[in-house]
Amino acid sequence: MSKPLRIVFAGTPDFSVPPLQALLKAGHEIVGVYTQPDRPAGRGMKLRPSPVKAKALEHNLPVFQPQTLRNADALAQLAALRPDVMVVVAYGLILPQAVLDIPTHGCLNIHASLLPRWRGAAPIQRAIEAGDAETGVTIMQMDAGLDTGPMLLKKRTPILEEDTAQTLHDRLSQLGAEAIVETLDQLDSLVPEPQNDSEATYAAKLRKEEGAIDWQQPAAVIKRKIHAFNPWPTAYTSWQGKPLKLLTATALPEQSAAAPGTVTAVHRDGIDIATGEGTLRVHGLQPAGKRPMAAADFANGHALLGTRLGEA
Structure with a gap:
């Protein structure tokens, strides 16, 4: 797309910060940033904003921290932002269909695996644990399922012998930032590719x-x-x-x-x-x-x- 888009960004942890920065650098209009409510942290258990909130406030972006997106007030608030697209990166809340339907171009998710491999909560760690030779990021058009939507773009990276979950996390975060900007640039021409469910694996949350x-x-x-x-x-x-x-x-x-x-x-x-x-x-x-x-x-x-x- 040649013109800047009105984007609602939804993310919470460090992984989500580079994509937010990349969208700003690309000239898109971030009309709202959704992130998890502040959580107690540290020895004093004082409320601490998420990394995404901290970055959003640096850029004077409007921040929204609803406990849920399943009530009428939250839906009306989101709709009032009139987003062209919603970009979701490790947000932490499940988006109901009513949310997915609000943006003109729907909701795009940056997922840290080569879908359909490693759907779920811990794709980076499970890829290393399983001995995968490579991984990457997938830009996915979100639907009501768990990481089941059609794929728009993938970027790959080898898993190096010395990689830990932290080093791979940092590399994939930057790769996701590049991928979402590239996706939005080509949004009118990209053809969504359905996932092959028979090839799907599940990345269970770590215990x-x-x-x-x-x-x-x-x-x-x-x-x-x-x-x-x-x-x-x-x-x-x-x-x-x-x-x-x-x-x-x-x-x-x-x-x-x-x-x-x-x-x-x-x-x-x-x-x-x-x-x-x-x-x-x-x-x-x-x-x-x-x-x-x-x-x-x-x-x-x-x-x-x-x-x-x-x-x-």
Whole structure:
């Protein structure tokens, strides 16, 4: 489209900020920003605005924070903004059909996977955990289903060996920003592509208990979990009865005769741990009550060699 669009933007976390900035830079008119209500945070549990709200206020954009979009007042408020399109990025509220019908060109969602793979709440983490070679973002025309709408545009990126959920999150956020601007530029000519439901997978929300490491698993599987769960909820084990979070690692093919979970080597690159298949080299970790640190630094102050992680 050649002319600027009237856009209602809906998003909440850090992931949503680059797309908002990109739309502003592209010259579109942001007529309203919808975001989750302020939440208590920090030691004092003071109300804290979402990252999207903070960025919107920097640009003097009108901010709306309804608890729901399912009542008449909320629908009337949105309709009064007369949006050409609504751009939705990790907003946190389900949009009823009445909302989807308000913008002239409907509601477009920036989803952090190559749909129909990884519909749902945690597509970035599940892609790493599953060992996918690549992922990306999909611009989707929203419908009433869960990430089921027709696709308008995709951008791809490889999942690198060193990627964690955080590094991939940051890269996909920027990719989503590029993709939504490109989509809006071509909105009149893009042909929506229906998703193949038979190829769909579901990215379930992460649970803290999933982070527990089973040393009987192959090193490659454990490594993927460590990277997928960094920074939250983190993968964890224990050492001498105390919790130990593992943050970054490499899977090595060398098999040890030691019992899974045993620390078999300590060196400047980290600590090597026997697993059910291969060896896991841990580079970064976080002991209970401490800051994240290099595994080698932790090993310097503790007698790890020959001890077994995960034992009660």
